[in-house]
Amino acid sequence: MTALLHVKDLRAYYGQVQALHGLEFDLQEGSLTTLLGANGAGKTTTLRSICNMIRSTGSIEFEGKKLDNKSTESIVRLGIAHVPQGRGTFTTMTVEENLQLGAISRKDIKAIGDDIERMYAHFPVLKQRHTQQAGTLSGGEQQMLAVARALMLRPRLMLLDEPSFGLAPLIVRDLFKILGKINREDKVSILVVEQNAQLALELADKAYVIETGRIVMSGTADEIANNEDVRKSYLGY
Amino acid sequence: MELFTNQVLAGIATGAIYACMALAVVMIYQAIDHLNFAQGEMAMFSTFVAWQMMQWGMPYWGAFALTLIFSFVGGIVIERALFKPLAKAPVLTHVAGFIALFAIINSVAGLTWDFTIKQFPSPFGSSPFLGSQLISTHQAGMIGVTLVLLVLLFIFFRYTRVGLAMRAAATLPESARLVGINTSWMIALGWGMAAAIGSIAGMLIAPVVFLEPNMMGGVLIYGFAAAVVGGLSSPLGAVIGGFLVGVFENLVGTYIPGVGNELKLPIALALIITVLVVKPNGLFGRTIVKRV
Ligand SMILES: Nc1ncnc2c1ncn2[C@@H]1O[C@H](COP(=O)(O)OP(=O)(O)OP(=O)(O)O)[C@@H](O)[C@H]1O
């Protein structure tokens, strides 16, 4: 197997403050990988570095191509969809306009309509609300919209920053089920950042644990889930 | 009563000038999130370009079309050369940039075409419109052009992909980049469109106020007033705001004793401030529904 995403010696900075200290990890083609860590560990920073939204050094390769020095929008156009922390919803626009924006960089304009219908099949509630202003959706609905918007890119890789944040447990389960389905059926590789370690580990095949800007542990999701330290610090039993 | 109706009609006719300028103001506000104080000067310069082409013998509509293209490209060039390098600078730096641009364009126009007033033709003629003494065919044409422009802008923003991308880039630049929108070019495009709309405003205003380098000073302030009254986010609001300001100005001038031409400008400024205090989003600005 070849790595779809290959991150080496990644260091990221907020002004003078260094947030990542030589991070290294791989994401295999077709994998659903999770990055676990406590508040402030550097999860969001990692995702932001991949999309060049923050100053960083080191090397990030996607499909063998270096991403350094590429602008955020051109990285996205390579097929990396990023659902940011806070969801990034265009709240003043309608649900459908949000979906169209997800596909705004695509050239195959004729196929976009069909894809919107596919999103409505994944998330029926979005269809009911397609003319509604996105800001009026509930938190869970907005998260579904954010995932659907990202999928409208027809990405090769999807980066998700704490999709469970602020959602009721039942809704999180639903959402994660859909993510698993998208990963298997639509062949979208997924990197999901989570504080909700238990659910993330059930869903993922591979896991990394990040602490103060460094990877401190890696393995299959099962290995990590059964690790003594992880159980104590992240799973709470 | 007849005096009142007449004054309202005349107000709508002048209001069309402000409405047209306000459209350009809203356009740039959408793109860069603040006002461009040099917008009037850009419009004035475009109008001189049209005038020059007509002096060289080009027919009106040919000069009109070429001026549109010139202004669109010129707007983009100004953004790329002057304001893109300032993208991360604080607002005050931008304001300084606008003032510099204002001064440069004004003096270049003065040097090239001097400060004597010039006649600028109207494509609609200047006979009474439908026999009315208060509104001329030119003013009627101007109202028509403003409304057509409004409809075109509405269609552009609502139904085209570029329009959607521009709105996204204006409201949430970071999210816009994350769906692959080149926000920097969207700003340049906004400048181009604003300059083109401004040039239309200039060419329509010139037959009324005469062409000279300072022709847009007052008009731009009224354009700002109109845009603020209507809500800076809404093209429709800007146009309605333009007509309202025109009517308001006329009525105040007619019915309140002592308000001559000199006091009209302070009234526009008072109007801006009143609206900003009472209804910061303008009469037609979007109130954003937010749910946390
Ligand atoms: N804008 C910023 N300016 C300065 N420091 C920042 C900024 N954003 C994050 N940091 C610092 O960088 C480190 C990593 O932050 P990051 O947001 O990546 O954490 P995280 O793992 O995503 O946390 P959380 O689970 O709370 O979202 C933290 O120490 C944080 O204080």
Ligand SMILES: [Mg+2]
């Ligand atoms: Mg985070």
